[in-house]
Amino acid sequence: MLIALAGWVVGRLADWLAFGLGGLDSYLKPWVLTGGLGGVDEGAQGNWLGNPHPIPHIHNWVSGNSPSHGLARDSEPNPRNPRPTKPNPxxxxxxxxxxxxxxxxxxTNNPVGLGYTGPPTTALAGYYCINNIQPQSYSIQLNAQLSxxxxxxxxxxxxPSGFTGFGVNVWVPGTCTTxxxxIVCNTNxxxxxxxxxxxxxxAWLVIAIKSGTAYFGYSLDGVNVNWYYSYPVGNVTIITGNNGVPMTNIVIGGPGANQYSINLTSANVVLALYYWNGTTWLPAPPSIGGVGGGTAEYVSNAWLYWSNGIAVVSWPQPINQTPPVPAPGFTP
Incomplete structure (x- = not known):
């Protein structure tokens, strides 16, 4: 952790049927994402059952080395009971x-993690450490709402498609209707x-805004960052979200690729969230309720214990302590 025009939805569905995972070879360069986590689909828009507001979700990624249409916002019907959100404008x-x-x-039936309630910032670093998670079909998302x-x-x-790795989605405002x-808005x-x-x-997932460009990276040692993608976003900052709903967060959810949920049988995953104040990294003020704003992927069941910006996601038993997570040693 969306409503779009019917014609747009039909068009995207037609695209999926036309290209599919097998038919993408003639359309995409090697190692391009299309269809979300594991193969990012083109930006599908639609509705969640019981939710009139569009939310993005992750699609499948396929092998490629060039940008294509990838990680997506929660937008298509799915069986969970999401909190309503208005992602844009x-x-x-x-x-x-x-x-x-x-x-x-x-x-229950929501993304699980930490929502961001701090001041506007230009960089976020989200930490995860998987001690155990079953089944091994999931996503860990650092999501950021821009101003x-x-x-x-x-x-x-x-x-489940076989893709394992890091991926990016960039969603932009679409049309709004009353x-x-x-007001119901979609995103593309x-x-x-x-x-x-x-x-x-x-690893650390890292998003940084510099000179009108969003940079996406990961760090395996907390010191060096591999910046693997960038996208122009303009003179913006990262904000909490809209109407008090945290659209900026680090969460665990289903793997994407049209598989929204993960039904955990066992889990022990540490999460932490830091923001850049201009000179140093600080633990992000947490928001626990409502962290699912923005994404469609979710867990069917999990315990979440949090303390001072660090959280442990566990199942079937709760874990009532968090390990220390030092601040990142890199600068954005």
Missing amino acids: PQPQSQPPQQPTSGLEEI NGYWIQDVWAMQ EGNG LASAYGIPYYGATC
């Missing part, structure tokens, strides 16, 4: 209620990219 930020610095919560309405993702994923008592997938990588069980 950006609204004046209203600060969420003060969150407790520690606690334990059982998460111009863009919504971007830096993701580590293991997908429905019922609110502007770019997606992925690189296969195996064995990154502990």
Whole structure:
């Protein structure tokens, strides 16, 4: 952790049927993502059952070395019960209620992780360390809402299609319509990219905004960053989200590629979130409730224990302690 025009949806579905994972070879360069985690699909838009607001989701990535359409926002119907959100256009930020610095919560049918409630920033670093997770078909997403309405993702994923690695999705504002008592907006997938990588069980996901460009990277040692993709986004900052709903977060969810959920049978995963204050990294003020804003992938069941910006996701038993996670040793 969307409503789009019917014609647009039909068009995208036609694209999927036409290209598919097998038919993408003639359309994409080698190692290009199309279809989300494991193969990023083109930016599909649609509705969640019971949710009138569009939210992006991850598609499949296929092998490639050039950007294509990739990680996506939660937009298509799926069976979970999401919290309604309005991902774009950006609204004046209203600060969420003060969150407790520690606690334990059982998460059901939602993404699980830490939402960002800190000040506008130009860089985020999200840490994950997988001690255990079953089944091994999931995604770990660092999601960021930008002040111009863009919504971007830096993701580590293991997908049933066979793709394992890092991937990016860039979502841009689409059209808005008035429905019922609110405004419903969709987003369009502007770019997606992925690189296969195996064995990154502990790593930092990093997003940095510099001179109008968003840079996406990962660090395996907390000191050196591999910046593997960039995309122009303009003079923007990373913000919490809209109407107090954290659209910026680090979360665990399903693997994407039209598989929204993961039904954990066992898990022990550490998460942490830091933001750049201009001179140093600081632990991000946490938001626990509502961290699913923005993404369609979710877990069916998990325990979340958090303390001072660090969280442990576990199942079937809760783990009521967090290990220390030193601040990143790199600069954005």
